[in-house]
Amino acid sequence: MPFDRVIGLLVGSDRITSTSVDRHSHIYPGTGECNATVALAGAKEMDLAVSAGKEAQRQWAALTVDQRRDALIDLADVVHEHLGELAELNTHDYGVPISYAGNAIMVEQFLRHFAGYVDKLHGLSTPVSGSPDLNFIEREPYGVVGVIAPWNGSLVVAASCLAPALAAGNAVVFKPSEVAPLAALRLGELCIEAGLPPGLVNVLPAAADGGDALVRHPGIGKIHFTGGDQTARAVLKAAADNLTPVVTELGGKSANLIFADADLDAAAVRSAHQGPLMQSGQSCACASRILVQDTVYDAFVERFLGVIDAARIGDPLEPATAFGPVISEAALTRILSVVDQAVGDRAGELLTGGQRITVGALARGYYIEPTVLGNVDNGSTLTQTETFGPVVSLIRFSDEAEAVRIANDTRYGLNAFVHTRDLNRAHTVARQLESGSVWINQGSRISPQGPYGGYKHSGAGRTGGLEGLQEFQQVKNIRIGLG
Structure with missing residues (x-):
């Protein structure tokens, strides 16, 4: 399945093929032959994506909870219609046998699950010691979050991160590895086809320099990184410049x-x-x-x-x-x-x-x-x-x-x-x-x-479950004086 065109980044609703850094020749591991040329993102493109994400996130937040819930269910329906295509692209990405098509199915499963949380994101009201004040505890989105996926699991990370991040009200800049970007880019297109605001999900394949630019961007509210522990150290150091919080899911020797x-x-x-x-x-x-x-x-x-x-x-x-x-x-x-x-x-x-x-x-x-x-x-x-x-x-x-x-x-x-x-x-x-x-x-x-x-050394933070949803929310306390 060779591709006869340069595969571009997805920023907003635009596919960008001319970027500030070199392109990548994608090699299919099953044959050792080049089957695609992929545009890569640098700092300039990451900045464009964060800007697109900010605008889309405002549109997303303006929708009612039932509208956002239904939008994620619609996306799950569209993904379901394209499971075979996503599985085949996943195989082209890194040579995983197509019999392991569960990677694509996970995207649909996570979207349906977390869509159910959108209209149930309840806060708390608690009494305050020594006071009759009204005390609220609420959870809010970070705004634009960055998700960095490894080459061996772009669809798995998309499932476990995109779904809760969107359900929590965030926009996402998703960086798949330049080694395996094909399925993630198609998933980004499906987000637009399903009716999500353009820019709510941006997909930018990038090498280390692009990933570093994403982590260091002051407009990113939180980073979710999946990969090796050595790269995680570099991510944590880069994120420290802006004190950006980071979730890490790292390696194992199970x-x-x-x-x-x-x-x-x-x-x-x-x-x-x-x-x-x-x-x-x-x-x-x-x-x-x-x-x-x-x-x-x-x-x-x-x-x-x-x-x-x-x-x-x-x-x-x-x-x-x-x-x-x-x-x-x-x-x-x-x-x-x-x-x-x-x-x-x-x-x-x-x-x-x-x-x-x-x-x-x-x-x-x-x-x-x-x-x-x-x-x-x-x-x-x-x-x-x-x-x-x-x-x-x-x-x-x-x-x-x-x-x-x-x-x-x-x-x-x-x-x-x-x-x-x-x-x-x-x-x-x-x-x-x-x-x-x-x-x-x-x-x-x-x-x-x-x-x-x-x-x-296998990381800190969680994906999946209520714990995974809360990774994409920040806590606010509101107190109303009634004295």
């Missing part, structure tokens, strides 16, 4: 605990898909540390490797494909070097994978075999550093206490997974795990009803 009483067949399937298979391990939710109780270690490994071996590797646009490429040649080289170092350091036993796939048409793309290392030391670089590729480690544990200790022995804390039939153990272990989300007998299933975010 532990997946397999207890002896678990359904091993089901655990093997979930672990394979939550680990190396889903998005080729290129996910902050990747369960890359698989902790298995000693007594069932060999039995689980046999099942786990069988699931991986049966996974169909191929063109991400084919519905039957379960495992696709990594994002780029540079990523492929980096990931293979991580595996080579782990093997060279004897951090674990290579059980399968560890090579580039060079068979047939796959040789043109950036394909790595799903890679599993067994009997890995949790203190190794492999288990303590986010690989962001289809590489997982198998670690033995003897009892519940050791499993929790190993699971928490990381600077990250985004997700954790527990497989057990023991309800008491499930509750007990979940409460001991230092993680923003704990998934029992299932994979990561982000929903609009549940808050999602991290502990420790």
Whole structure:
């Protein structure tokens, strides 16, 4: 699906193809070939977007709550009509198999959920100590918020941030990565087609300089950043100039605990898909540390490797494909070097994978075999550093206490997974795990009803649920003297 034109930024209702910075040649990971030329935003374009956002936000705030609610429902309807198109663009963005079309469906789900909050954004009235005064506590929008998405999740971040930000009354400047901007730009167009005020959602692909300009812009009320912890430090430093508040959703090195009483067949399937298979391990939710109780270690490994071996590797646009490429040649080289170092350091036993796939048409793309290392030391670089590729480690544990200790022995804390039939153990272990989300007998299933975010170096703040809505609201106290 090559594109025969330069893909422009979306500012207001305008597509801007001539900008102040260079364009980006978008490479489709499935073939290694250029399939689009994308205009990028710099400081000038970010300023235009913030100005457009301010005007649109005033129009948005002037609508009644039922009008804003219905507008978001209309947008959800339009998104529903274009789910297939968004899923295909998402695949072109970074090579995620189209079978994972749930990324597009999430946009519709979050819009419908948060549309229901628009006419229910209740404040509070509380008594005041020693006074008969009337005391109101209200929540108001920030105005224009900036949302920065990573290349591996523009639609996921659009779902979890655009919906609550708009429901709270804000306008949004959305910056997808220049590496994967296609689906986000189309979603921006759908916002206009659905009747939202032009400029309420602006979509500006940009590299680091454009992102820095967005974060430093004095007209931005708040930043929501999703990405790696190193980039997060730069974002926080840049935001400090204007004291702009920042929400961060960062990386993970998630532990997946397999207890002896678990359904091993089901655990093997979930672990394979939550680990190396889903998005080729290129996910902050990747369960890359698989902790298995000693007594069932060999039995689980046999099942786990069988699931991986049966996974169909191929063109991400084919519905039957379960495992696709990594994002780029540079990523492929980096990931293979991580595996080579782990093997060279004897951090674990290579059980399968560890090579580039060079068979047939796959040789043109950036394909790595799903890679599993067994009997890995949790203190190794492999288990303590986010690989962001289809590489997982198998670690033995003897009892519940050791499993929790190993699971928490990381600077990250985004997700954790527990497989057990023991309800008491499930509750007990979940409460001991230092993680923003704990998934029992299932994979990561982000929903609009549940808050999602991290502990420790995995970030601060939440998306989803009431907590996610409140991230896009600021609190005002109004007191009326009645003395």
